[in-house]
Amino acid sequence: MKLIECKNLYLGYEDGAIIENLSFSAEVGDYLCIVGENGSGKSTLVKTLLGLITPLKGNIEYLKGLNSKEIGYLPQQSAIQRDFPSSVMEVVISGCLNRHKGLFGYTKAEKSRAMESLIKLGMESRAKDSYQDLSGGQQQRVLLARALMATEKLVLLDEPVTGLDPKAASDLYAIIRKLNEEGITVLMVTHDIHPALNDAKTILHLSQESYFFGNKEEYFASELGKRFLKEAGHHEHH
Amino acid sequence: MSIINEIFSYTFLSRAFLVGILVSLSASLIGVSLVLRRFSMIGDGLSHVGFGALGVASLFALSPMAVTLPVVVLAALFLLNLSKKSKGGDGSIALISSGSLAIGVLAVSLGGVNTDLNAYLFGSILAVSKSDAYISIVLSAFTLFSYVIFYHQIYITTFDPAFSKATGIKTERYTLLLSLLTAMIVVIGMRILGSLLISSLIIFPAMTAMKVARSYRNVTIISALESVIAFAIGFIISYACSLPTGASIVAVHIVFYIVAFVYSELRMRARKKLL
Structure with a gap:
């Protein structure tokens, strides 16, 4: 297929x-x-x-x-990202913003999906840590977890x-x-x-x-x- | 306490205080995104463009707001497009900014009123008229409102424009929004802080917050708090000691920044020891 x-x-x-x-x-x-x-x-x-x-x-x-919006995209990292003040969770959950409805905050379901995505990549223990404190490999795993939020x-x-x-x-x-x-x-x-x-x-x-x-x-x-x-x-x- | 009571017994001071708080708050929120995108210099460039426009407006006896706002908005769009193409953007911003300053100085001295020059460059609390105050309140409210509504969109377009675009977020729209808001904040803030100092309202809170906070949400919150507190303290000091308002406020920002800097250094050292 x-x-x-x-x-x-x-x-x-x-x-x-x-x-x-x-x-x-x-x-x-x-x-x-x-x-x-x-x-x-x-x-x-x-x-x-x-x-x-x-x-x-x-x-x-x-x-x-x-459709083309459901591709889990992992772009090349930019210099801006490497020292961006953001928690790992904030990065991952932003992956579902394109499907997000409603004006404010993410829903419980979206938050638990983000957590599942982190678990898949073995990064769940770092959810609350700052993205800029992670190693290069860990940062890529977080971005991959975000990509999974946009796709199945x-x-x-x-x-x-x-x-x-x-x-x-x-x-x-x-x-x-x-x-x-x-x-x-x-x-x-x-x-x-x-x-x-x-x-x-x-x-x-x-x-x-x-x-x-x-x-x-x-x-x-x-x-x-x-x-x-x-x-x-x-x-x-x- | 009696000083605070005294300040609020003057209508024009209360008005300036309210406008200042709102402008500081809006500037600090926008500043987080601007600083993270490496656009700090755009705020600075815009304030000089604003000064040029203000000078020309006063020469021809036009309403300052009516001239400055559209000119600065256009400049914001122009500068943002320049920096998107990156190469040479930096030099162009410097060109535009010093060029506008020169035009402003010429216009003001042709007009022959040199007290205006001082007020435009360094700001003046007395310059906040009733109609200015209304416009400022409406524009700040608009800024705060759009920031809150589009918080997540602004976050993702700042963190990763490539990913946002790919997932169907209209990144250009939010970049446009950001530049419009920046232009508005520069124009209304210029009256109080002056064009030479207004960009510090945009840059200092974000830089300070980034030293202390580690998540985007906390950076945003601390940036907002810092801006409001620094404004209030600076405002009161300037009244109590008869110092220029804009410079007093910026001085408080400097102190906060140094404290945050020392804190982050200490924390980094403590961390290294742990490892």
Whole structure:
């Protein structure tokens, strides 16, 4: 069952397309890694999937019941956030503001959902702590908990391990793997070869000339895939 | 106590006090978001634009509020767009702000009334007329009201505009609201504090609160409390010692900031010892 299906997309701005004739899809429960050099249009694709840019041509179909506002988005962290005075709970619960009705305060149900989301990510003991006192890896977990507030089905992660040390990065990958096993579809934009190699089911590789879309095994047998492996310092052993 | 009774026996002082409290409160709330977004300098730039507009208004004998408000609102929209494009925004703010100051000074001296210059730069309690007071009360009430209603939206657009946009929050709308409110606060606060000091009403409470509080809600509450208390103390000191009101209020803010700074340093050290 396809959760998202993109057909013959032309993406970019009025002065020209950055991506031409792109077709790919994500199954329910998929783990799709989106890789490619800088400037290949990854962030344009992310903005398009989020509904912030409309495609120049082509269309995106979401499974019935899903809309682009129900994507649990984990953006790249900004410098402003790192020392932002906010409790962990305030950050997480803000994830459901788009569905929030009524003028004031969050409801009890919303608060308990935020707590559940923190429990999923093993951060419940830090709910009352200040976001700025957390380590980089913990901050990403909190932002992932917030992303889960906006969705039950799909998370879109934009370079989630940027700036994390190797241990924190592999912890975060383990959590994402667990979420995926529990049935959440994962789309991840990444420079890092490890999630593509270890966890991904399908790969979308964007490059200036062409693109590759297919399952992981096919990808690493393809020219683009071999090049990525080599650039990341992985050599084939004979 | 007798000094306080004395102050409130004068209608114009009571009026100035009320307006000052409301303006301080509004400024402190908006300040939290401005400081966190690294927009502190916009408040400063706007106050200089306000001074320029005030000078021109007095030269042509126009109503000060009617000229300053639209000019400052336009400047706010302009500056905010500049800083969105980031690169060069900083320099442009400095250009606009010192340029406006020069125009204001020229306009005031062409008009030939130099007492006005002093009042515009450093504020004057006597400048708060009855109609000014009404306008100020309405604008502050509007600010407080919109802040409370859109508290969560302002929080999320400040913390993470990318996420907010993606989840369908109209971030531009709240940024626009914030810049309009800032412009209004600058214009009405300028009469009391003067254009050189008004930005301290926006920046000091937030900076002080951020030293003490660790959650957004507490930063907001402490910022609001600090602004009201600092205004009241500064106002009374200025009356009792015959000192300029604006500068007295800012001096109290400075003291509060230093206390908060020392507190946060001490707490950090205590924490390090624990670890």
